[in-house]
Amino acid sequence: xxxxxxxxxxxxxxxxxxxxxxxxxxxxxxxxxxxxxxxxxxxxxxxxxxxxxxxxxxxxxxxxxxxxxxxxxxxxxxxxxxxxxxxxxxxxxxxxxxxxxxxxxxxxxxxxxxxxxxxxxxxxxxxxxxxxxxxxxxxxxxxxxxxxxxxxxxxxxxxxxxxxxxxxxxxxxxxxxxxxxxxxxxxxxxxxxxxxxxxxxxxxxxxxxxxxxxxxxxxxxxxxxxxxxxxxxxxxxxxxxxxxxxxxxxxxxxxxxxxxxxxxxxxxxxxxxxxxxxxxxxxxxxxxxxxxxxxxxxxxxxxxxxxxxxxx
Amino acid sequence: xxxxxxxxxxxxxxxxxxxxxxxxxxxxxxxxxxxxxxxxxxxxxxxxxxxxxxxxxxxxxxxxxxxxxxxxxxxxxxxxxxxxxxxxxxxxxxxxxxxxxxxxxxxxxxxxxxxxxxxxxxxxxxxxxxxxxxxxxxxxxxxxxxxxxxxxxxxxxxxxxxxxxxxxxxxxxxxxxxxxxxxxxxxxxxxxxxxxxxxxxxxxxxxxxxxxxxxxxxxxxxxxxxxxxxxxxxxxxxxxxxxxxxxxxxxxxxxxxxxxxxxxxxxxxxxxxxxxxxxxxxxxxxxxxxxxxxxxxxxxxxxxxxxxxxxx
Numbered sequence: 001x002x003x004x005x006x007x008x009x010x011x012x013x014x015x016x017x018x019x020x021x022x023x024x025x026x027x028x029x030x031x032x033x034x035x036x037x038x039x040x041x042x043x044x045x046x047x048x049x050x051x052x053x054x055x056x057x058x059x060x061x062x063x064x065x066x067x068x069x070x071x072x073x074x075x076x077x078x079x080x081x082x083x084x085x086x087x088x089x090x091x092x093x094x095x096x097x098x099x100x101x102x103x104x105x106x107x108x109x110x111x112x113x114x115x116x117x118x119x120x121x122x123x124x125x126x127x128x129x130x131x132x133x134x135x136x137x138x139x140x141x142x143x144x145x146x147x148x149x150x151x152x153x154x155x156x157x158x159x160x161x162x163x164x165x166x167x168x169x170x171x172x173x174x175x176x177x178x179x180x181x182x183x184x185x186x187x188x189x190x191x192x193x194x195x196x197x198x199x200x201x202x203x204x205x206x207x208x209x210x211x212x213x214x215x216x217x218x219x220x221x222x223x224x225x226x227x228x229x230x231x232x233x234x235x236x237x238x239x240x241x242x243x244x245x246x247x248x249x250x251x252x253x254x255x256x257x258x259x260x261x262x263x264x265x266x267x268x269x270x271x272x273x274x275x276x277x278x279x280x281x282x283x284x285x286x287x288x289x290x291x292x293x294x295x296x297x298x299x300x301x302x303x304x305x306x307x308x309x310x311x312x
Numbered sequence: 313x314x315x316x317x318x319x320x321x322x323x324x325x326x327x328x329x330x331x332x333x334x335x336x337x338x339x340x341x342x343x344x345x346x347x348x349x350x351x352x353x354x355x356x357x358x359x360x361x362x363x364x365x366x367x368x369x370x371x372x373x374x375x376x377x378x379x380x381x382x383x384x385x386x387x388x389x390x391x392x393x394x395x396x397x398x399x400x401x402x403x404x405x406x407x408x409x410x411x412x413x414x415x416x417x418x419x420x421x422x423x424x425x426x427x428x429x430x431x432x433x434x435x436x437x438x439x440x441x442x443x444x445x446x447x448x449x450x451x452x453x454x455x456x457x458x459x460x461x462x463x464x465x466x467x468x469x470x471x472x473x474x475x476x477x478x479x480x481x482x483x484x485x486x487x488x489x490x491x492x493x494x495x496x497x498x499x500x501x502x503x504x505x506x507x508x509x510x511x512x513x514x515x516x517x518x519x520x521x522x523x524x525x526x527x528x529x530x531x532x533x534x535x536x537x538x539x540x541x542x543x544x545x546x547x548x549x550x551x552x553x554x555x556x557x558x559x560x561x562x563x564x565x566x567x568x569x570x571x572x573x574x575x576x577x578x579x580x581x582x583x584x585x586x587x588x589x590x591x592x593x594x595x596x597x598x599x600x601x602x603x604x605x606x607x608x609x610x611x612x613x614x615x616x617x618x619x620x621x622x623x624x
Contacts, residue, residue, distance in 0.1 A: 025539040034535065037595045038424075065407045093599075095377045096424065112350075112408065113427025115563055119527045125537035163487040173529045174541060174549040175475040213525075215431045217485045223346065225437035226574055227337040229486060237486040251427055262538055283349045287405075 018134040021125060022264035036123040040093030043130050052131035056104040057305050058138045064098035064109040070298050071100035071107040077302050078103060078311060105305060114213060117252040121259045137266045141297035144250040145219060146273025147242045152293045154202055154300060156192050157184055157209040157269035160253035163218060165244040169254040182257035185266045192268055195303045202296050207247025209269060211254035219249050221281040238277055248273050270297040330446040333437060334576035348435040352405030355442050364443035368416040369617050370450045376410035376421040382610050383412035383419040389614050390415060390623060417617060426525060429564040433571045449578045453609035456562040457531060458585025459554045464605045466514055466612060468504050469496055469521040469581035472565035477556040481566040494569035497578045504580055507616045514608050519559025521581060523566035531561050533593040550589055560585050582609040
């Protein structure tokens with residue numbers, strides 16, 4: 001069942017070396033055991049290479065039920081597992097995150113916001129390291145607010161920018177602010193765009209993604225419990241964002257890009273837009289419409305994985 | 313079942329007026345309908361005054377299962393509901409947050425980190441406002457890392473401070489940083505301390521709580537996927553925190569205090585410490601020990617609610 005190294009046409013770079021996880025932490029090798037507390041997994045209790053050694057694609061998203069739906073979808077697409085079979089939550093010992101696996105694909109929930117996804121990524125990167133995984137690609141598949149796009153459009157992130165439209169992430173380390181790059185893999189972005197053209201089912205653009213620390217005031221919404229600015233100020237801010245190249249707003253991409261960068265893991269962010277923020281703030285589409293929208297990043301990344309494995 | 317206004321001995325201030333939620337948003341009254349998207353509730357589809365109008369105490373915490381356990385516990389303590397009866401998740405239409413209610417007590421999960429609890433609080437404060445609730449007290453009951461305290465100690469927060477030990481919260485609004493106060497109710501803190509003395513089952517202190525945006529580098533851990541500082545630098549930082557009055561570290565108290573302040577809601581933060589960060593970084597106590605620790609804030613706040621309702 002486990003396919004090992006993907007059977008895809010390799011580029012020169014990929015065939016010349018295996019990319020292992022780069023762990024930026026000299027302290028870790030001194031530890032006898034590593035407890036990944038928020039996954040309820042540990043190197044003393046779980047055989048990471050046996051459980052996860054064949055992982056090549058990791059998909060992360062906010063909602064646990066969406067990440068479960070993704071593993072069912074990708075299992076079917078890849079012809080792995082039998083129809084209707086259940087995928088147990090690997091992190092069943094905690095309700096902080098949910099994790100599912102089929103063949104070379106791992107699907108993990110990360111909750112909402114930079115701190116929540118950062119905890120998950122610290123433990124995920126260590127998991128992949130302990131498992132001796134190589135040539136891993138990580139995708140964030142999520143939801144977002146669009147700017148100047150029809151709802152349901154998919155944005156593949158060129159650069160993740162902060163609330164002042166700069167492509168950077170401010171990490172506080174021991175009380176001091178450190179600036180980190182939010183670069184994403186340009187080639188991977190282009191390959192995903194090509195996949196969307198081949199699928200031909202929904203509108204997809206490559207654009208900048210603004211990553212904020214807040215859903216209401218941080219994104220200029222008028223419908224939070226606190227709002228001390230006018231509609232004109234809101235629209236001016238969103239138009240400035242648009243003019244700087246921002247096409248959607250979410251709450252996790254900057255730390256995701258920064259941490260994957262530092263760990264030497266190829267990464268991409270693919271989010272569907274649930275509304276056009278130039279038209280409003282409330283997410284008022286019907287449940288069924290929203291459910292269909294949320295499948296689009298799954299379809300796009302699913303197609304990419306299939307293609308990478310030579311199954312398209 | 314619904315007790316209306318708590319039957320406690322009222323102070324002059326409380327008996328002279330009812331404290332309604334103060335909504336710092338002039339735009340909201342212009343909206344025909346308000347969809348609380350992350351709760352899957354809306355004023356057009358749910359009768360908020362009927363569902364929530366009698367709420368006087370709201371307890372929030374990170375983990376959905378812990379918040380369900382709390383509603384079962386408090387129902388039993390208050391003699392409401394029958395033993396073994398189930399409490400449905402009011403937010404069953406989404407997996408972003410979980411919400412439970414019994415009598416005057418609402419229990420809501422908030423995930424991990426400032427952005428995650430902030431989304432929940434925006435929608436919770438609007439919920440209480442739409443429901444026309446009055447004289448509400450909100451408690452965060454959570455877990456934390458202690459500094460210089462035995463694991464299992466409970467900290468009632470005097471002031472929530474940032475990573476530089478200042479009692480403030482930086483909110484980014486339309487790309488600009490605004491500083492907000494993280495004041496908590498001093499009288500409520502003292503009353504909670506008195507409750508802990510009356511219970512007499514675990515060590516409790518009043519101290520400052522440091523609220524960080526990150527669990528690993530932000531809290532000086534040596535066991536994350538990224539760590540570019542030494543053990544000496546870590547210990548120096550934690551000792552500086554201790555010397556400034558910090559007794560525990562968590563990831564939600566600052567925005568919790570700031571938003572409750574602005575909305576005119578009495579609030580307190582009660583967290584148990586799962587480890588002493590001067591001794592290590594990994595949470596390695598046994599599952600059973602951690603489960604018992606996590607019940608302590610529930611016991612303390614549960615006792616306070618019972619006492620407020622004249623049931624002690």
